[in-house]
Amino acid sequence: MSVIKCEKLTKSYGENKALHELSLTVEENKITGLIGRNGAGKTTLLKIIAGYLRKSSGNIEVFSEQPFNNLKVSSNMIFVDDQMNFPTALHLKELLYVAKDFYPNWDMDLAERLFDYFSFHPNERHHRLSKGMKSTFNMIVGLASRCPLTIFDEPTTGMDASVRKDFYRALLKDYIAFPRTIILSSHLLNEMEDILEDILLIRKGEKYLHMPISDVKAYAFGIRGESSAIKEWSSDKEILHQKQIGDGSSYIVVTNTSYKLAKSAKLEQFTISPVAAEDVCIYLTRNEKGDIDHVFNRG
Amino acid sequence: MILHGDGTKPIYIQIAEWLETQILSESIKSDEKIYSQYQLADMFTINPATAAKGLNILANDSILYKKRGLGMFVASNAKTLIVSKRKSQTLKQLVADLVQEANRLDVGEEELIEMIKAESNRNKGEPE
Incomplete structure (x- = not known):
């Protein structure tokens, strides 16, 4: 069963199209990683799914209903980001008890255990917490609410490395015990890729890739060898990334299909290596203007 | 692990x-x-x-x-299956890599075999 269904979903801010004819389906009880560069439209997409923003055109269904201003969607969904607003008059512990009334599946025991583990003080207030502590508290609410659709928009902002690790492990453990549909957006694919099932890559408001994470790793191959030989070999292939190493040799990244095509050709002269999923995403989403070195190339 | x-x-x-x-x-x-x-x-x-x-x-x-x-x-028969699979795939690939590296370094066949023997003996705890 699919929980989210978009067809040609478009969102414009004035002349600017944040999302452009995005079509996708997210299946029930999967952990999906939403990846994209700054400004690719990740947060806009998530907020439309959550029903916080109205679409401009196209179609979107969450739990088979239009999410905007929808009670069924909002009662089955939680949207966690670093701008969550909580009543400033209440202490942290009181916030947990308020959340309990909001979310029917709320697990108070889990919330309190996490609360103690991360050494929160019951009488602290949310708006006085540090950035990392705020994210940590929001994460506790996101996990303990056990919503059928749980959305984390860059949940690890400001968290230190060990809290991040704890977060991903806590998320995974609770997901194993209580499977639900989870969407995680982050810039740091590397640290969360192990717990993902699917990956959704968007670029300039359009869907670029949506596949199991294990397939992303097989999506591209790195090939290293003598420059002229590489150049000749790759002339008819799609090159995702190219780099000179020293004088005589080059490193290129090609897609799996080009690799398969070329398997019959002589590859012994080259060194072939797999490419990490994060690097694949970087190559796929880089802009046409060339990389950072290009900026410094005034010659 | x-x-x-x-x-x-x-x-x-x-x-x-x-x-x-x-x-x-x-x-x-x-x-x-x-x-x-x-x-x-x-x-x-x-x-x-x-x-x-x-x-x-x-x-x-x-x-x-x-x-x-x-x-x-x-x-x-799981163990037998794993052994034969690893022999025909993993070990074969390792040998291929070994031979390739030896060729790059101009290490001859005999020298390579000596190295393998020495390593094998070392693992058994016998003097070289």
Whole structure:
């Protein structure tokens, strides 16, 4: 069963199209990683799914209903980001008890255990917490609410490395015990890729890739060898990334299909290596203007 | 075991290989139940679907068999299957790499064989 269904979903801010004819389906009880560069439209997409923003055109269904201003969607969904607003008059512990009334599946025991583990003080207030502590508290609410659709928009902002690790492990453990549909957006694919099932890559408001994470790793191959030989070999292939190493040799990244095509050709002269999923995403989403070195190339 | 997340080997293949090693060392014996996808997911902090993929590799190779509603079990001839699979694939590839590196360094066949013998003896704890 699919929980989210978009067809040609478009969102414009004035002349600017944040999302452009995005079509996708997210299946029930999967952990999906939403990846994209700054400004690719990740947060806009998530907020439309959550029903916080109205679409401009196209179609979107969450739990088979239009999410905007929808009670069924909002009662089955939680949207966690670093701008969550909580009543400033209440202490942290009181916030947990308020959340309990909001979310029917709320697990108070889990919330309190996490609360103690991360050494929160019951009488602290949310708006006085540090950035990392705020994210940590929001994460506790996101996990303990056990919503059928749980959305984390860059949940690890400001968290230190060990809290991040704890977060991903806590998320995974609770997901194993209580499977639900989870969407995680982050810039740091590397640290969360192990717990993902699917990956959704968007670029300039359009869907670029949506596949199991294990397939992303097989999506591209790195090939290293003598420059002229590489150049000749790759002339008819799609090159995702190219780099000179020293004088005589080059490193290129090609897609799996080009690799398969070329398997019959002589590859012994080259060194072939797999490419990490994060690097694949970087190559796929880089802009046409060339990389950072290009900026410094005034010659 | 710590998984290598650097992208050199897909996680599900690392899981399959780890399970194979567990079976070879008889940590899990024939006709015993192997870890479930959820146990593996918890042990290695990976998605259960990834763990299932690793288990399925072994099931496809008949190293594991399924019992409806009970999970997966180690086949009686699992060790033999793993040994022959690793010999024909892993070991063969390692030898190919070894020979390639020897050629690059102009190490002759005899010298290479001597090196292998020396290493083998060293592992047995005998003097070279």
